[in-house]
Amino acid sequence: MSQVLDTPPPTDTGAPAPTGAPASAETPTETPAQLAARHGLTVSGARPSLGAYVRQLWARRHFITAFATAKLTAQYSQAKLGQIWQIANPLLNAAVYYFIFGVLMGTKHGVPDYVPFLVTGVFVWTFTQSSIMAGTRAISGSLGLVRALHFPRASLPVSYCLQQLQQLLFSMAALAVILLAFGVPVTLSWLLIVPALALQFVFNAGVAMVMARIGAKTPDISQLMPFVLRTWMYASGVMFSIDRILANRDLPYAVHLLLEYNPAALYIDLMRFALIDSFEGGQLPHHVWAVAVGWALLAGVGGFIYFWKAEETYGRG
Numbered sequence: 001m002s003q004v005l006d007t008p009p010p011t012d013t014g015a016p017a018p019t020g021a022p023a024s025a026e027t028p029t030e031t032p033a034q035l036a037a038r039h040g041l042t043v044s045g046a047r048p049s050l051g052a053y054v055r056q057l058w059a060r061r062h063f064i065t066a067f068a069t070a071k072l073t074a075q076y077s078q079a080k081l082g083q084i085w086q087i088a089n090p091l092l093n094a095a096v097y098y099f100i101f102g103v104l105m106g107t108k109h110g111v112p113d114y115v116p117f118l119v120t121g122v123f124v125w126t127f128t129q130s131s132i133m134a135g136t137r138a139i140s141g142s143l144g145l146v147r148a149l150h151f152p153r154a155s156l157p158v159s160y161c162l163q164q165l166q167q168l169l170f171s172m173a174a175l176a177v178i179l180l181a182f183g184v185p186v187t188l189s190w191l192l193i194v195p196a197l198a199l200q201f202v203f204n205a206g207v208a209m210v211m212a213r214i215g216a217k218t219p220d221i222s223q224l225m226p227f228v229l230r231t232w233m234y235a236s237g238v239m240f241s242i243d244r245i246l247a248n249r250d251l252p253y254a255v256h257l258l259l260e261y262n263p264a265a266l267y268i269d270l271m272r273f274a275l276i277d278s279f280e281g282g283q284l285p286h287h288v289w290a291v292a293v294g295w296a297l298l299a300g301v302g303g304f305i306y307f308w309k310a311e312e313t314y315g316r317g
Contacts, residue, residue, distance in 0.1 A: 001181050056152045064155050069317045086170045094122040101239040111241050112278035120275055121238040123175055124268045127168045129229050134160035134287040135208025136225050139216035139314050146315035149259040150166050154307055157208040175275075178304035184276055190275035200267040200309055202296040206303030211308050216314050236264040243283050260285040 030038070048056065057064075076085045098118055101107045138156040139146060148151060172193075173247035180186075215221050237245075242259050245276075259265065270292060272279040285291065 015200040022194050030303075040102060047308070050305070050308060052153055053154075053308050053311065055288050057154055057158075059150055059253060060155050062160060063151070064159045067155070068159040068166060071160070072163045072166050086167055087174045090123050090126050090171050091119075091174060093126070094119045098120060107240040109300065110244060113182060113184060116175075116182050116276050117279065118239060118280075119175055119178050120272050121236075121268050122305070123171045124271045125233055125236060125238045125264060127164055127170075127200065128264050128267070129233065130167070131161040131164045131204035131208050132211055132229065133222070133225060134164065135205075136211040136215040136222045138208065138212040143315055153212075153311055157212040157307070158205050161201060161205040161208050162205070165197070168197070177276060181199070184278075187277060189274050189277075192303060193223045193271065194293070196274055197293050198266060199270075199296040202300040203263055203267070206296075206299030206301070209303040209307035210299075211309050216310070232262075232264060235259060236262055236268060238268065241283070242269075262290055263292075263299070264290050266295065268302050 062177055072086075098108075098115065101119065102114060108118075135157040138160050139153065142156055146156075181209075211221070211225070237259075242265060245258065246256055266285070266288060269279075269284055270288065273281065273284060
């Protein structure tokens with residue numbers, strides 16, 4: 001005779017479940033995000049808000065300055081002439097350009113104070129060129145630092161631009177000697193160097209941050225940039241006067257605008273206007289200071305935001 005055993009149904013005694021017992025299917029559970037928020041946890045390496053990022057960058061200002069100075073000091077540490085190359089390099093470039101463009105191609109004719117004109121253009125252009133090239137490699141060339149330490153990554157392209165500004169200030173001492181040697185007097189307009197360089201620095205830093213983000217994902221861009229920058233240099237009036245070129249050629253109006261309001265050409269002309277008394281205001285585009293400020297704000301603010309948006313991606317992958 002078979003016997004059927006019935007298991008009695010569980011009875012609810014009203015006693016609480018023991019501690020550590022698994023919750024029933026009907027009991028709601030917290031998501032990982034809710035649990036992290038309740039305990040005040042944040043994602044490691046997450047992008048901060050724009051305001052917080054600016055404050056972090058300002059808090060690292062001493063690091064940025066020290067890093068730029070150290071890079072500048074180490075740049076020619078292996079050379080026998082040492083820091084003399086900081087002045088010799090742009091001077092040698094100016095000498096080559098003078099021979100090729102000034103003598104062989106005759107661009108010096110009709111340009112008063114051509115040597116000061118040329119040297120000023122070379123020095124100021126080198127500031128922009130070197131800042132952008134350094135910015136292109138700012139992240140991809142510093143992956144060890146980026147992966148080892150937590151800091152706002154914008155510190156790197158800004159510090160490289162500051163390094164190039166320090167380099168330019170060394171060159172400006174040689175430029176002053178050249179100006180005086182060619183009879184260019186010291187005038188109050190030399191004070192305009194300060195706002196002109198400040199605007200150019202903001203512009204350079206903004207473009208450097210754009211290139212730093214692109215270079216972080218596409219390192220090969222650093223191989224292309226020398227060709228782009230060389231083309232830009234020829235369109236910036238470093239070796240010749242843009243207004244004389246435009247006056248002697250029947251070019252479309254769009255080309256006139258591109259050449260006159262080219263940001264690199266604007267900052268070069270502002271420095272020439274400040275330093276060389278024969279370079280008059282009539283050779284500058286209309287509203288030149290307003291346009292120079294506009295370029296600085298567009299590149300500086302736009303480049304900073306563009307770089308910040310990818311903050312959490314640098315050094316990964």
